[in-house]
Amino acid sequence: MNLEQSVRWQHVALIAAMVGLLSGGMILAIGLTGSGTDRAAPWWVGAIVLTCSISLGAVAVVSLRGALSQATSAERLARGPFDLPDSAPEPLARLNARLSSQFGLPAATARPPMPAVFGPLVAETAERVRTAAALRPEQYEAARSALAGVLGTAPQAVSWGSNPVRLFPSGRQRFRVWEQLRAAAPELPEAKLNPWLENIAIYGLLAALIAIAVPIAQRLDSDEATRVEPTPGGRVVGKAFGLVLFGSIIAVLMIPVYVIGRRYAARLPAEVDNMGALARYFPRGVDSSGEWTATLVAEHVRDLVSTELGIPPSSLREDTPLRPAERIKGHHSIR
Numbered sequence: 001m002n003l004e005q006s007v008r009w010q011h012v013a014l015i016a017a018m019v020g021l022l023s024g025g026m027i028l029a030i031g032l033t034g035s036g037t038d039r040a041a042p043w044w045v046g047a048i049v050l051t052c053s054i055s056l057g058a059v060a061v062v063s064l065r066g067a068l069s070q071a072t073s074a075e076r077l078a079r080g081p082f083d084l085p086d087s088a089p090e091p092l093a094r095l096n097a098r099l100s101s102q103f104g105l106p107a108a109t110a111r112p113p114m115p116a117v118f119g120p121l122v123a124e125t126a127e128r129v130r131t132a133a134a135l136r137p138e139q140y141e142a143a144r145s146a147l148a149g150v151l152g153t154a155p156q157a158v159s160w161g162s163n164p165v166r167l168f169p170s171g172r173q174r175f176r177v178w179e180q181l182r183a184a185a186p187e188l189p190e191a192k193l194n195p196w197l198e199n200i201a202i203y204g205l206l207a208a209l210i211a212i213a214v215p216i217a218q219r220l221d222s223d224e225a226t227r228v229e230p231t232p233g234g235r236v237v238g239k240a241f242g243l244v245l246f247g248s249i250i251a252v253l254m255i256p257v258y259v260i261g262r263r264y265a266a267r268l269p270a271e272v273d274n275m276g277a278l279a280r281y282f283p284r285g286v287d288s289s290g291e292w293t294a295t296l297v298a299e300h301v302r303d304l305v306s307t308e309l310g311i312p313p314s315s316l317r318e319d320t321p322l323r324p325a326e327r328i329k330g331h332h333s334i335r
Contacts, residue, residue: 011064016056019053021050021054025050026046080096080100081096082111082112082114084096102274102276103297104133104134117320137296144160144275151167159307161300161308165270168268184282188269193266198257
């Protein structure tokens, strides 16, 4: 589950499915081991809860993926500087959207159709960039130099079509290298704990607390000296107190998980997914000497087309059709 997504009904269903899996698993385990009291639910109740939870979770995951895919495609089509039909291939939609983010182009009310060949695409993009680009070439040069420096490579080896996040090493080095880049651009967002590890830690701690609390509660309930007959109001207060107590304990235990875990399982900011997004965190020059030229724009567009459509940069000519090529296995964004 991505905790940064907008809340949808599928997220609620997934949470309910996880709670059902935990509850059903405990009921099934207690029923099969015979460690419950006379009032404990039989094992087959746990089996039913598990089955229903797995089915609900599967339906929610499939539905969520479809909804997110449709929303992303519609957003890309609306964000690009050129008009594309709804039936346009996904690579062309991505290319169209990246042309806007790459140069910081504002949204346009009247959008011309996207050119079908490379040469006109460069010419029309250059015309738009010269009049409306919010980013400057010197910001890109500073971003590429800083990124190449922390990665230990030459600036020219970093493509303008790169996704910076994908260039970072995995494991513990990821956090360290990202902090080095933040030293060059302090306004860059901090790395976060990987959401998968965060979810596992939260639900793991919850399961551990329940596994500890249930036997204790059963033991107290089985002893006449400690048994308390709850009233309706007492049950409500008890459940509320239990939720607050569990939440407080998990919040405290998650502090070292966040501090230590993100150093070994860091998730870099999702919004820095292209060189344009990275360049925004580097300052503009004080003069106007670094303006966009047709050559500079062509270099950027060539890398974007190569990345999104899978066409080698050396194959791009003025009359090259803009058609998604078959992806080459192992293709990377570094030249």
